[in-house]
Amino acid sequence: MKNGKLFGSIEGGGTKFICAVADEQNNILREIRIPTTLPQPTLAACAEFFLQAQRELGALTALGIACFGPLDPRPDSPSYGHILATPKLGWENADIVGFLKNALDTSLPIGFDTDVNGAVLAESLWGAGQGAHDLVYLTIGTGIGGGALVNGQLLHGYAHPEMGHIYLPRHESDLDFPGVCPFHGACMEGLASGPAIEARWQQKAASLPPDHPAWSLEAYYLAQGLMNICLTLAPQRIILGGGVMNQGFLFPMIRSELTRLLSGYVRLPEIEDMDRYVLPSSLAGIAGLYGGLALAHQAQL
Numbered sequence: 001m002k003n004g005k006l007f008g009s010i011e012g013g014g015t016k017f018i019c020a021v022a023d024e025q026n027n028i029l030r031e032i033r034i035p036t037t038l039p040q041p042t043l044a045a046c047a048e049f050f051l052q053a054q055r056e057l058g059a060l061t062a063l064g065i066a067c068f069g070p071l072d073p074r075p076d077s078p079s080y081g082h083i084l085a086t087p088k089l090g091w092e093n094a095d096i097v098g099f100l101k102n103a104l105d106t107s108l109p110i111g112f113d114t115d116v117n118g119a120v121l122a123e124s125l126w127g128a129g130q131g132a133h134d135l136v137y138l139t140i141g142t143g144i145g146g147g148a149l150v151n152g153q154l155l156h157g158y159a160h161p162e163m164g165h166i167y168l169p170r171h172e173s174d175l176d177f178p179g180v181c182p183f184h185g186a187c188m189e190g191l192a193s194g195p196a197i198e199a200r201w202q203q204k205a206a207s208l209p210p211d212h213p214a215w216s217l218e219a220y221y222l223a224q225g226l227m228n229i230c231l232t233l234a235p236q237r238i239i240l241g242g243g244v245m246n247q248g249f250l251f252p253m254i255r256s257e258l259t260r261l262l263s264g265y266v267r268l269p270e271i272e273d274m275d276r277y278v279l280p281s282s283l284a285g286i287a288g289l290y291g292g293l294a295l296a297h298q299a300q301l
């Protein structure tokens with residue numbers, strides 16, 4: 001048994017749930033990957049992992065769950081802790097928080113939010129967003145999703161933002177591409193997610209060379225999206241993660257396109273210093289896991 005607090009984290013994804021237990025310094029003491037099947041077996045395996053870890057290490061102080069959405073993160077809502085309408089088979093209305101509370105300990109503090117809200121909180125506590133109380137994290141991967149910290153609080157409303165689904169002006173060279181979003185066709189996710197790039201160019205995004213026209217089009221769309229987010233939420237910084245942003249050369253392209261689009265309208269040092277305004281995730285690849293830990297830290301308060 002160790003002294004000090006222990007925090008549990010779940011990164012709930014469409015293909016796998018990653019569970020971890022960490023100490024107060026974020027040292028990962030136990031970790032497991034569980035394939036995402038139906039809710040009952042997936043969540044039962046998560047619960048078993050935490051029960052076993054608690055037998056070995058001691059009781060958790062809090063658990064944080066950073067999960068795919070859409071979901072209900074509002075504690076005062078009847079469907080709090082549930083997944084909402086999702087095309088993912090069997091997961092619609094899945095009561096994630098209820099299941100884990102019952103299986104673990106009904107008095108365990110649990111934080112529950114989207115993967116991207118978890119990531120923005122983790123970046124603000126431990127990553128590229130340190131010092132910012134107004135911050136946006138956007139993932140450009142299989143989908144596009146965004147989380148926001150506003151006045152130091154995670155942004156909720158009717159549920160949580162869905163800023164990946166905003167509409168963008170089409171580039172004149174791209175008018176015939178229908179977009180891949182199953183709901184909106186050519187929204188930002190439909191035009192600029194990894195699968196959108198792959199559908200448009202019929203090639204794996206990772207294998208497109210840096211001088212391929214795919215990337216200037218990608219920077220064009222992402223800068224449009226960032227402009228809308230920047231002007232709507234007025235974040236002090238925007239952090240970009242997700243598989244597509246492994247193409248690091250996109251950062252200078254997006255920054256210069258965003259500067260061009262803003263046309264000097266917002267004259268603030270934070271924004272004019274574009275190299276420090278649009279930043280890569282410093283938790284790349286682990287933003288979900290640390291997102292869960294960040295939500296656990298927040299839940300204990």
Ligand code: ADP
Pocket residue numbers: 013139140141142143193194195198205206207241242243244245246247
């Ligand atoms: P998810 O969004 O499912 O959590 P990722 O953020 O890793 O996962 O995004 C996966 C998508 O990102 C893939 O569908 C692919 O299109 C794209 N992708 C992954 N790696 C790269 C890469 N090195 N360069 C460009 N695109 C990539």
Ligand code: ZN
Pocket residue numbers: 164165181182183184185187188189190
């Ligand atoms: Zn959409």
